C-alpha cells in the first residue's frame with residue numbers, strides 16, 4: 482500500500498451500517514479483494530503465519546449462512562479486523578480498477594447504496610476529480626505498475642458499473 486493514504490468516499494459510519502460489502506454470493510466472487518505483491522506488505526505477518534490468500538491472490542473467505550465472508554470481517558458490527566492494513570482494493574471501493582485487454586479503467590460500482598444516493602451529485606464529481614489526481618501521482622502509479630496482479634476483469638458485471646476514466650497503465 483502506498484504511503485499516501487486514499488481519502489474515503491463513503492463515510493465509515495455509513496459503511497458500518499451496511500451489510501453489502503465484504504461478503505459474497507459465490508466462493509470465487511470477483512468482488513473479493515485481490516492483492517498484488519506490493520500490497521502484501523501490511524499483511525506480511527498474517528500471510529506468513531496463516532492461510533490468508535488463495536492461489537490467485539484473493540483473500541480467502543469463510544462460508545456461513547449461504548454466503549462467503551471475508552475472513553477479516555467481523556460480521557456482528559461490520560468492522561474489518563485489519564482495517565488499517567486492508568488491501569488497496571478495499572480502500573478504493575466503491576471504485577474499482579478493471580482490467581481490459583489493453584488497459585486498466587476506473588469504474589464506480591452502482592450497487593453501492595451510497596453511490597446510488599450520490600449520483601449525480603457534486604460530491605461524487607469532486608471525488609472523481611480527486612481520484613484522477615490521486616492516480617496521477619508518481620508513487621501511486623509505481624505502486625499500481627508493480628501490482629497488476631490485483632486488477633480484475635469485471636466485464637461480467639458491466640450493468641453494475643459506471644465508467645469514469647482510463648488509467649493507461651498497461
Ligand code: SF4
Nearest residue numbers: 503551553554561571
Ligand atoms: S479485508 Fe476488510 S475491508 Fe477488505 S473485504 Fe475483508 S473485511 Fe472487508
